Amino acid sequence: MNQPTVPRTVLVTGAGGGMCTGINSRLAADGHVVVCVDLSLDAAAAAKEKITGGGGRAFAFAADVTDEDSVARLLADVNREVGAVEVLINAAGVLDRKYLSELEVKAFRRALEVNLVGPFAMIRALAPGLVERGWGRIINISSIAGITGYPYPSYAASKAGLSNLTRSLLADFWGTGVTINSICPGVVDTPMVIQAVRDQVTRKVPTAKIIQPEEIGALVCFLMGEDAKNINGADLVIDGGATQLFQLFDRHLQDRPPAGTSG
Numbered sequence: 171m172n173q174p175t176v177p178r179t180v181l182v183t184g185a186g187g188g189m190c191t192g193i194n195s196r197l198a199a200d201g202h203v204v205v206c207v208d209l210s211l212d213a214a215a216a217a218k219e220k221i222t223g224g225g226g227r228a229f230a231f232a233a234d235v236t237d238e239d240s241v242a243r244l245l246a247d248v249n250r251e252v253g254a255v256e257v258l259i260n261a262a263g264v265l266d267r268k269y270l271s272e273l274e275v276k277a278f279r280r281a282l283e284v285n286l287v288g289p290f291a292m293i294r295a296l297a298p299g300l301v302e303r304g305w306g307r308i309i310n311i312s313s314i315a316g317i318t319g320y321p322y323p324s325y326a327a328s329k330a331g332l333s334n335l336t337r338s339l340l341a342d343f344w345g346t347g348v349t350i351n352s353i354c355p356g357v358v359d360t361p362m363v364i365q366a367v368r369d370q371v372t373r374k375v376p377t378a379k380i381i382q383p384e385e386i387g388a389l390v391c392f393l394m395g396e397d398a399k400n401i402n403g404a405d406l407v408i409d410g411g412a413t414q415l416f417q418l419f420d421r422h423l424q425d426r427p428p429a430g431t432s433g
């Protein structure tokens with residue numbers, strides 16, 4: 171029998187971004203309170219209004235996840251105005267489309283700051299409260315670019331770091347009731363994905379489909395539920411099979427008729 175959904179207070183970083191449209195709406199539909207956090211208050215407020223406009227419950231806060239003081243202020247404000255956070259979704263991220271020759275060390279460092287140090291700072295700040303209450307969920311939005319190599323090294327290295335941070339923190343949350351997992355999406359229908367990549371989806375993704383943000387939201391909600399309590403330290407890949415197929419036979423695949431057709 172399905173367990174009823176327990177309403178939770180969920181803090182989402184990068185809540186104003188493309189993927190979070192699907193995460194926020196799904197959280198709200200399941201009755202959770204969404205604490206929308208983004209760099210600018212405008213972005214967070216727009217996300218909040220979308221939720222409340224649809225009848226959901228949400229709050230908006232501005233914070234820079236790379237700045238420890240900003241994170242500390244955020245959590246003090248959230249504790250005062252909303253209450254205890256039960257679920258953390260680290261979705262804030264940046265993708266710097268630069269190759270080695272054009273990628274300055276400063277820019278490389280910035281990607282690590284946002285995509286890896288930021289989630290660490292958020293987890294570190296929230297962990298004591300989650301552990302004290304004996305229940306918590308931490309969900310890091312990593313990427314398939316952290317599993318395979320990827321031509322944009324700052325993104326790939328930071329996401330690989332995030333996935334391994336996820337696994338490494340298992341020891342700290344041992345027996346506490348807090349689980350920590352990563353979601354590794356492939357190509358999601360968001361402004362972050364350029365047209366050239368969209369054009370490749372039917373040839374490079376075995377499902378031949380771009381992923382909708384709501385599908386990431388559904389996975390987040392599943393991870394928060396009772397049925398997922400023993401999923402811990404996982405990299406949950408949602409990529410239509412893109413990372414599972416050796417692609418050097420690209421030409422062969424291209425000429426191959428889709429299964430079920432006679433052509």
Ligand SMILES: NC(=O)c1ccc[n+]([C@@H]2O[C@H](COP(=O)([O-])OP(=O)(O)OC[C@H]3O[C@@H](n4cnc5c(N)ncnc54)[C@H](O)[C@@H]3O)[C@@H](O)[C@H]2O)c1
Nearest residue numbers: 184186187188189209234235261262263313355358360362
């Ligand atoms: N879109 C995809 O196809 C895809 C695929 C795999 C993984 N991801 C990951 O999913 C997450 C969301 O992606 P998206 O497509 O929504 O990107 P997006 O650029 O639309 O959203 C990212 C959000 O993070 C916020 N942000 C950036 N730096 C921040 C900081 N220092 N502090 C607080 N907020 C900050 C931005 O303001 C923005 O609203 C990212 O971590 C991304 O790497 C995206």
